Amino acid sequence: MTSPSPRASGTTSPRASGTTFPGFADPVLDAQASFRAVLQAMSRPGQVQRVPDLPELPPGLSPAAAAVLLTLVDAETRLCLRAGPEAAAWVRFHCGAPLVTAGAAQFVLDREAALPALDPGTEEEPERGATLILEVASLTEGRGWRLTGPGIRDEHRLHVGGAPPGFLADWTANRARTPCGVDVILCAGDAIAALPRSVAIEEG
Amino acid sequence: MSGYNFAYLDESTKRMIRRAILKAVAIPGHQVPFGSREMPLPYGWGTGGIQVTAAVLGPADVLKVIDQGSDDTTNAVSIRAFFRRTAGVATTESTEAATIIQTRHRIPERPLREDQILVYQVPIPEPLGRLEPRIAETRRMHAMADYGLMHVKLYEDIARHGHIATSYSYPVMVNSRYLMSPSPIPAFDNPKMDQMPALQLFGAGREKRIYAVPPYTSVKSLDFDDHPFRPIRAPHACELCGSRDTYLDEVLTDDVGGRIFVCSDTDFCSERQAVKEAAE
Numbered sequence: 001m002t003s004p005s006p007r008a009s010g011t012t013s014p015r016a017s018g019t020t021f022p023g024f025a026d027p028v029l030d031a032q033a034s035f036r037a038v039l040q041a042m043s044r045p046g047q048v049q050r051v052p053d054l055p056e057l058p059p060g061l062s063p064a065a066a067a068v069l070l071t072l073v074d075a076e077t078r079l080c081l082r083a084g085p086e087a088a089a090w091v092r093f094h095c096g097a098p099l100v101t102a103g104a105a106q107f108v109l110d111r112e113a114a115l116p117a118l119d120p121g122t123e124e125e126p127e128r129g130a131t132l133i134l135e136v137a138s139l140t141e142g143r144g145w146r147l148t149g150p151g152i153r154d155e156h157r158l159h160v161g162g163a164p165p166g167f168l169a170d171w172t173a174n175r176a177r178t179p180c181g182v183d184v185i186l187c188a189g190d191a192i193a194a195l196p197r198s199v200a201i202e203e204g
Numbered sequence: 205m206s207g208y209n210f211a212y213l214d215e216s217t218k219r220m221i222r223r224a225i226l227k228a229v230a231i232p233g234h235q236v237p238f239g240s241r242e243m244p245l246p247y248g249w250g251t252g253g254i255q256v257t258a259a260v261l262g263p264a265d266v267l268k269v270i271d272q273g274s275d276d277t278t279n280a281v282s283i284r285a286f287f288r289r290t291a292g293v294a295t296t297e298s299t300e301a302a303t304i305i306q307t308r309h310r311i312p313e314r315p316l317r318e319d320q321i322l323v324y325q326v327p328i329p330e331p332l333g334r335l336e337p338r339i340a341e342t343r344r345m346h347a348m349a350d351y352g353l354m355h356v357k358l359y360e361d362i363a364r365h366g367h368i369a370t371s372y373s374y375p376v377m378v379n380s381r382y383l384m385s386p387s388p389i390p391a392f393d394n395p396k397m398d399q400m401p402a403l404q405l406f407g408a409g410r411e412k413r414i415y416a417v418p419p420y421t422s423v424k425s426l427d428f429d430d431h432p433f434r435p436i437r438a439p440h441a442c443e444l445c446g447s448r449d450t451y452l453d454e455v456l457t458d459d460v461g462g463r464i465f466v467c468s469d470t471d472f473c474s475e476r477q478a479v480k481e482a483a484e
Contacts, residue, residue: 027215028209029210029263031218032210032218033262035218035222036262038222039229042418043229072219072226075216076216076219124346126234127231127234131226150422153399178381179381183226183227196418197231198230198231
């Protein structure tokens with residue numbers, strides 16, 4: 001790994017630096033498989049899906065978060081990234097997304113970005129609401145939070161290990177803004193689960 | 205097919221469509237604008253549905269395409285051939301065997317499953333368009349959930365005809381929030397959209413809109429307490445399979461007034477015919 005300027009990468013990137021970490025082995029079919037996992041996750045909130053394997057990754061990114069970035073983020077999307085310099089270099093090379101602050105981003109991968117600070121879209125254009133890619137410790141179905149809403153027949157249980165403190169309160173406020181709001185893709189290892197803004201969460 | 209990317213569209217277009225689809229799923233019934241591309245067939249032939257299918261489709265999928273319920277019309281045959289050639293996917297005429305079903309103006313009679321995706325071709329995504337031609341205004345109406353105008357339209361139907369005379373493209377409320385055009389499916393099919401286990405995606409190519417209904421989501425046809433929604437169906441039995449609970453097409457058989465009614469869903473009809481023959 002040759003990283004000439006290992007400075008702390010936040011939302012700004014002084015110079016493009018190289019990366020030796022690869023992207024998808026098959027950029028077309030892996031992106032498709034990864035998208036289908038995200039689509040399944042988004043249309044069935046709380047259901048855990050697996051993304052295609054990424055053998056080698058820059059430190060600071062889980063395989064799931066990396067796959068979501070490769071699948072959805074490109075030069076046309078504003079990204080807020082806080083995952084270390086090597087991850088930033090990798091994203092710059094493989095996605096080419098302009099890096100911006102959390103409030104201006106369409107996609108946010110930053111543990112410290114709070115839900116209320118992200119772009120919720122407008123009443124006329126709620127689709128402009130940001131997507132938060134949130135790295136957590138574990139995702140387990142069958143226990144934990146009780147999810148209800150579109151995509152869920154009765155209720156769905158999802159246990160999220162290592163959710164940021166205050167997430168549920170933030171989520172309640174986020175959901176109250178419907179149809180505006182932020183959608184969340186939870187990532188743990190190679191597993192993802194999604195929380196579209198329409199889903200209601202109760203402590204299990 | 206060499207010279208083309210998998211499923212025809214380039215990867216950056218697919219990413220753009222995929223982002224639109226995800227937002228559409230997250231906001232059930234809301235129309236998300238997208239950069240509709242020129243496709244190798246004209247607008248009105250299903251370019252919206254094809255672009256959605258192309259963004260979703262993978263090599264393991266089995267694709268079924270229907271046009272007014274039929275697997276063997278020109279449009280359906282051409283779109284199946286298009287994806288066989290550009291994506292190399294398996295195609296089928298069986299609703300049961302399909303993982304993705306692209307449809308023009310019908311929902312299959314056989315109930316769909318959780319592992320299936322239904323992709324609608326949509327000519328006019330804006331349900332309020334005939335009542336309010338200004339897009340800026342209809343957008344505002346959706347933002348405010350101000351749908352009184354549509355109720356007035358249905359009321360005028362009742363005042364004029366004694367019943368709601370809308371037999372296709374019958375407007376629905378999705379998740380009690382957005383008024384949505386179900387595309388020109390017969391009103392008979394509307395109840396199938398409610399709480400459907402399959403994901404429903406809608407693509408309008410010319411109008412550049414994508415919208416969606418997630419699985420297990422409430423979809424209610426607009427109506428009044430004293431004039432409840434009633435799905436309409438020709439009061440006949442299918443000439444071929446004898447079905448009395450499916451949607452029927454009227455087919456002229458000669459030039460002296462001969463006509464028969466047959467199932468519009470050809471796959472469902474031939475399945476029933478096979479069952480009937482086996483029983484005889």
